[in-house]
Amino acid sequence: MKMYFxxxxxxxxxxxxxxxxxxxxxxxxxxxQTYTSLYPQIFKAQTQWIADNADxxxxxxxxxxxxDGNNEKQWSNAAEAMSIMDGKVPYSFVIGNHDxxxxxxxxxxxxxxxxxxxxxxxxxxxxGGAFETGKMDNTWHxxxxxxxxxxxxxxxxxxxxxxxxxxxxxIRQYNTHKVIINTHAYMYSDNTRMGEGDGWLxxxxxxxxxxxxxxxxxxxxxWDKLISQHSNILLVCSGHILHxxxxxxxxxxVHGNKVYQMLANYQDGVDNIKGDTGFLRILTIxxxxxxxxxxxxxxxxxxxxxxxxxxxxxxxxIYNF
Numbered sequence: 001m002k003m004y005f006x007x008x009x010x011x012x013x014x015x016x017x018x019x020x021x022x023x024x025x026x027x028x029x030x031x032x033q034t035y036t037s038l039y040p041q042i043f044k045a046q047t048q049w050i051a052d053n054a055d056x057x058x059x060x061x062x063x064x065x066x067x068d069g070n071n072e073k074q075w076s077n078a079a080e081a082m083s084i085m086d087g088k089v090p091y092s093f094v095i096g097n098h099d100x101x102x103x104x105x106x107x108x109x110x111x112x113x114x115x116x117x118x119x120x121x122x123x124x125x126x127x128g129g130a131f132e133t134g135k136m137d138n139t140w141h142x143x144x145x146x147x148x149x150x151x152x153x154x155x156x157x158x159x160x161x162x163x164x165x166x167x168x169x170x171i172r173q174y175n176t177h178k179v180i181i182n183t184h185a186y187m188y189s190d191n192t193r194m195g196e197g198d199g200w201l202x203x204x205x206x207x208x209x210x211x212x213x214x215x216x217x218x219x220x221x222x223w224d225k226l227i228s229q230h231s232n233i234l235l236v237c238s239g240h241i242l243h244x245x246x247x248x249x250x251x252x253x254v255h256g257n258k259v260y261q262m263l264a265n266y267q268d269g270v271d272n273i274k275g276d277t278g279f280l281r282i283l284t285i286x287x288x289x290x291x292x293x294x295x296x297x298x299x300x301x302x303x304x305x306x307x308x309x310x311x312x313x314x315x316x317x318i319y320n321f
Contacts (some may be wrong), residue, residue, distance in 0.1 A: 007116075021029075022056045024145035026180075026283040031267040033068035033098050034275035036077040038268075042278045043081035045052070054088040058285075059126070059143050063239035064157060064184030065267070066112070072102075075115040083118075090126040092141050094154045096184040096240060097205055105128030105206030106158060106208040109137050122236075126152075131166050138163050140170050142177065145285050151177035152233075156317035157184040158216030160204025164226045165213075171230050181232040186219040186238035187263035195220035200241060223251070229257035235283075238263055245270035262293070 035043035051058055062082070067074035085091055097104035099112050117149055118134045121127060128151075131138035141152040151174045153167050171179055185202060188194045194201060195218055199292070202208050202216040210216060215223065220240070227233050231253060240263075241247065247263035268275025284292040 002307065004254055009135070022039070022146060022286070022320075024285045025056055025059045026285065027057055028063065028237055028264055028281040028283065029060065030063040030264045030281070031065040031096065032041065032062070032081075033065045033096075034268040035081075036066060036074040037068040040081065041274050042079040042173075042276060042292060044076065044084060044160040046278055046280055047081045047084040051085050053129075054085075057089050058145050059141075059152065060085060060089055060091035061180070061182045062091065062093035063099045063182065063237060064094040064297060065239065066096070068098055070099055070111055072111065076110050079115040086124075089139065090124065090127075090143055092152050092154045094184050095137055095156050095203075097157050097200075099244065100157070101206065103205065104215060106201070107137075107156075107207055109135065112136070125259040131163055140167075142174070143209070148179045148285070149174075151179060152180045152182055155181065155222075158207055158218065160182065160213060161215045161225075162212070162213040164217060164222065168226055168229070169268065171226075171232065174266065175230075175232055177232060179230065179235075181222075181236040182237050183222070183232065183236070184247070185240040186222060186236055186288070187249065187261055189241050189243035189245065189247050190217070191247050192194050193219035193249065194241070194259065195221055227259060228253045231257045233257070233259055235259075236261040239265045241265055242267075242269050243271060245273065258320070260291070270315065 029046065032043050050060060062301055066078040082091070093116065095109055095112050096255065099109070100106065101108040116136050118130065118136055121132070121136055126138040126141040126143045128137060128142055137156050139154050143150050151171065153170060155163060155167060185194060188198050201218045203218065207216050227236060233253065236259065242265065245265035247262070249261045251259050251261065253259055264281045266273055266277055266279035282294050
C-alpha cells in the first residue's frame with residue numbers, strides 16, 4: 001500500500017478545512033487487538049491524544065476487535081485506554097469477532113460487558129439506548145455538529161436479523177438525523193461489501209450457524225435489509241478485513257440517496273503494516289456538508305503528529321452530502 005508522508009503540527013491537523021468555515025472532527029479507531037495484546041502503551045497514547053484535543057473532536061467510534069484473545073488482561077488494557085476519554089469526548093464502540101466467545105464461536109460477551117458495563121456507559125454523553133438493557137453489544141447515540149444532527153448505531157459483528165429490525169425502528173424514530181452505522185465487518189478490501197465468496201464472513205464463524213431471528217448478516221445482507229432502505233443513512237464505517245486494510249464504496253439507496261461506506265484496519269497482518277503504528281482515521285465535517293477523510297498516526301514518542309495520506313484516497317475520499 002503506497003503512502004505519502006506529510007508532516008503537520010497537531011493544530012494544523014485538526015483544522016484542515018478552510019479557515020472561513022467551522023469544521024468538526026470524528027475519530028475512528030479500528031481493530032486495536034494488536035495494541036491490547038502487545039502494545040497497550042500505543043492504545044493509551046491514541047486515546048490520550050484524543051482527550052488532549054477533545055475541543056476539536058465531536059465523537060469517537062471504535063470498530064471492534066478491542067482484544068485479540070478475549071481475555072481479562074487484554075480487556076483490562078482496552079478499558080484503561082478507552083477510559084482516558086471519559087468526560088472528555090463522547091464515544092461509541094462495537095464488539096468484533098475476537099471479542100466474543102472464542103473468536104465468535106458463540107455470542108458470549110460477558111467479558112466485554114464486564115469491562116464496558118452498561119451501568120457506566122448508559123450514563124455517558126449522547127447515549128440513547130441499547131438493544132438489550134444491561135448489555136452494550138448494540139447501542140445508539142446522538143450528537144450534533146453545527147446544525148447537523150447525527151444518530152450513531154453501533155452494531156455487533158454479523159448483526160442478527162432481530163438486531164437489524166431494532167436498528168430499523170431507531171432510524172425511523174430519528175428520521176431527521178444523519179445516520180452513521182458503526183460495525184465491525186461490512187466492507188471488503190476490494191471496494192465491495194462483504195458477501196458470498198469473500199473471506200472472514202460472519203457465516204464462517206460459529207455464530208454463522210444460527211438461524212431465524214438470530215441469523216448473522218454480512219455486509220451485503222446488511223445493505224439489502226437495512227442500510228439501502230433509509231434516505232438518512234450517510235456513512236457506514238467498519239474494520240475486520242486484512243489484505244490492504246482499506247476499502248471504499250459509494251452506493252445509492254432505494255430513495256436515491258448516496259451512502260458512503262469505508263473500511264479501515266491497521267492491525268498486525270494487514271499488508272505493509274506491522275501493527276504497532278498507532279494509525280487512526282479522522283473524518284472532518286464542514287458546515288457546507290463536506291467530509292474530508294485522513295488516515296493519521298500518533299507517534300507517542302515524538303512531539304509532532306505525522307499525517308499519512310494513502311495515495312489511492314486523495315481524491316475519492318472527499319465526500320459531499
